[in-house]
Amino acid sequence: MIDKVQNVSSLSLTRDLGEISSTSSSSSLGFAAPSAAAGTGSAMSFSQVLGGMAAEAAHNIKAAESLSIAGIQGKANTRQVVDAVMEAQQSLQTAIAFRDKIVSAYLEITKMQI
Known part of the structure; x- marks a missing residue:
């Protein structure tokens, strides 16, 4: 299921998300900082920000899963496992x-009279 979350770039509104994962390894949310985007002269779109956050969430969940398995096998200590699981949560x-x-915003828009 986590792999399907990372395939968000196949959606039509977020087709340029492949660039995010390759250029944004320094940010904690998975996307480039506003100062870095301002230095290049292009602002990030809303879909790029959300895509970066989705990719980072998927990465955190995968890391927690792998640390949990390592903890069960005795290769990781309890503190590392708990920290990873809390971050994933x-x-x-x-x-x-x-x-x-x-979804709430979408429902509000659909209720508007034209």
Whole structure:
């Protein structure tokens, strides 16, 4: 399921998300900082920001999963596993909150009279 989340770039509105993962390894949210984008002269679009956040959330969940397996095998200590799982939980809760806000905004738009 995590692999399907990373395939967000196949969506028509977010077709340029492949550039995000290759250029944004320094940010904690998975996308380039505004100062870096301003230095290049191009601003990031909303879809690029959301795509970067989705990619980072998927990365956090995969890291937590691999550390959990390593913890079960005795290769990682409990503190590392707990930290990774808590970070993945926070990323997932953030993604769910964004999803809820986007769906709510969409429903509000569909209720508008033309």
